[in-house]
Amino acid sequence: MNIQWYPGHMTKARRMMQENIKLIDLIIELVDARAPLSSRNPDIDELGKGKARLILLNKADLASDRANDAWAAYFREKGCFVVKLDSRSKNGMKEVQTVIQDACKEKTERDRKRGILNRPVRAMVVGIPNVGKSTFINSFAGRACAKTGNKPGVTKGAQWIRLNKQVELLDTPGILWPKFDDQKVGLRLAMLGSVNDEILNLEELAAELGAFLLERFPETLTARYGMTISESDGKEAVLSGIADARGCLMKGGEPDLKKAASFLLDDFRSGRLGRITLEFPEKS
Incomplete structure (x- = not known):
């Protein structure tokens, strides 16, 4: 199953991010905790060279606890600050404010030595489509600042949002990258809903998801649909079993x-199947 989705507004959004990066002290990157590596845009690393980095493992409530801990350790080893987050319930939100200040300590100290006091941290919020950037911003601000939706591509432009005297956020559109070199990445993003469903063969996509669940989380299928099948039955048997159930x-x-x-x-995207992680850090 070959998956690519890169609408025209994403090129414009990337250009806008390049133009604004010089104004930024910190990059806050939201990733989907169910597939943290696949849901990272590799272009962000190039864009954000020399900037402090905060990774928010968003939708952590939908991923397994053990995997969340493993991914948090993985990104900290890469030199990033990390917070596990559920933007909808605001779980982890208080920690974000503290970590933003920690991540920008050096900047604040440089400002102080220059006699610049109380300048707010300017952070750019980035991430792929449908990862929850707008929900995070609204929860963090305590008010509706950013437009939200349950499909990719809701945010089309950028906007500055002053949260308080300490932090200003630049909200940016969700952007993917022109080509998925590894089609497993595209597949995971499609499962998460970060690729427009209208361009996908949803039966084929669901069959792939069913095969993964059968291999790694078979108990979820039994618990949700009351069916017991094995890998030897084939991935098509999952959809047939759900149809019967x-x-x-x-x-x-x-x-x-x-x-x-x-x-x-x-059921997978909403968390009704339980806490499921699609990928895990490679053991070094």
Whole structure:
């Protein structure tokens, strides 16, 4: 399954980020805790050279605790500050303010020596589509500052948001990169909902997700759909089993695989299947 999605506004957004990077003290990068490496835009590393970095493992409530801890350790080893976060419930939000100040201590000290006092930290909020940037900003600010939605591409332009006397945020559109060199990355992003569903074969995508769950989290399928199947049954058996469990049948009693695919993707993306991580740090 070949996946690519790079609409025109993303090129414009990347250019805007390049133009504004000189104004920035800190890059706050949101990643999806269920696939932290796949949901990092590699262009951000190039853009943010020399800037303090804060990685927010957003949607940490949807990923496994053990994997969250492993990823937090992984990014700290890379020199990044890390906070595990659930923007919707604001779990972890208090820690973000403290870590922002810690990440910018050197900048604040340089300002103080120059006689510049109380200048707010300027942070650029970046991330791929549908990773929760706008929800994070609204939760952090305690008010509706950024437009939110449950599909990718809601934020199209950039805007400065003054949170308080200490922090100003530059909200940016979610951007992907022109080509996924590893199609497994594209597949994971499609499963998470960071690629426009309209360009995807959702049955094929759901079958791939079903195969992964069958291999790594088979108990979730049993708990949610009351079915017990094995890897030897094949990935197509997952969608057939869900169709039977949910009564999704077409004329003649054939399983409605399209509807079953929709059930599986919705249940995974919303967390109704439980806490599932799609990728794990490689052991060194």
